[in-house]
Amino acid sequence: MTSLAERLVPDELWELFRRVVPETVVVRPQGGGRRRAGDRECMAAIVFVATSGCTWRQVPPLFGPAWPTVYRRFARWSKERVWARLHRVILDELGAQGGLDWSRFAIDSVSVRALKGLLTGPNPTDRGKNGSKIHLVTDRSGLPVAVAISAANTHDSLALKPLVASIPPIRSRRGLRRRRPDKLHGDKGYDYPHLRRWLRSRGITPRIARRGIESSGRLGRHRWVIERTMSWLAGCRRLHRRYERKPEHFLAIATSLINYRRLTK
Structure with missing residues (x-):
């Protein structure tokens, strides 16, 4: 992974995210096909979009997956309430350490x-x-x-x-x-x-x-x-400046990043 992706999604944050993201098993009966884009690379691109304010089409290619893949992964995780669960997990870690x-x-x-x-x-x-x-x-x-x-x-x-x-x-x-x-x-x-x-x-x-x-x-x-x-x-x-119909997903990402920074201090 590039240094930018590692900075956006450090190892500690990735370990917390793995606890809430559903596991995906890709089965191709016909065989072949391209390797599925990694979840960590997609998460780094999503964090970049959230913090920079750019559009999905402006996702830099250095993250690896193309922007349609990043958006589809974001939409699926949002539907499955992954961001809200991530916020809960980080709050639990803060509470267990006496950080609240x-x-x-x-x-x-x-x-x-x-x-x-x-x-x-x-x-x-x-x-x-x-x-x-x-x-x-x-x-x-x-x-x-x-x-x-x-x-x-x-x-x-x-x-x-x-x-x-x-x-x-x-x-x-x-x-x-x-x-x-x-x-x-x-x-x-x-x-x-x-x-x-x-x-x-x-x-x-x-x-x-x-x-x-x-x-x-x-x-x-x-x-x-x-x-x-x-x-x-x-x-x-x-x-x-909101463009999404459901902005609560980016709000959950923002609050998770704020609490994560306090957790790792």
Whole structure:
């Protein structure tokens, strides 16, 4: 493999990926044919597309497989939810090493331009142009634990319940798996009594700024980590301007890469 492919998919990341990718057995009764392109080379090309923002046709030939092969492999893995399973595996490894801090989580969202596809709507912060909104829950250090995508005109408060409920049960250094933080920090967009009651019913202490009472700047002491994570997501340039109908697959790739970098530090 080339040095670029090895840098995009290091050995440690490849070993984690092998745990979730389904094994493919190629049978050619007639014999002959070309050798099947390697999964690692295809994954490196997919990571290159996600981080560079290029189109599938612009995949460099140095990876080995042609761009139609890379796209078909991406489509098949996306259908089989390989990227979501990879994110779960990396979270489990982080949890087993004590890399997740459950004492305080944060929730926020960021709007991105979306030219077409599902989960798009007029963005009120971008002159009504089509866009999507990425909703994110991170731990105390800013590691993404749960992510979701909605139309840009979706209110932040509507995403709190499904996003918190989607936090997977993650391994701990000792004891049972865990999926609920001690506290959840949010801005004034989540300041609703029913959301506070719902969080308390699940054993989560809400730390949400109250409209007309508290300053959002005070929450910035704890919420700056999620702002930093959103800048990390900017490293996945395919999320900047959406072309896919189902962008959640690239979002899972981006969050997996963020958590993997923390895992190998």
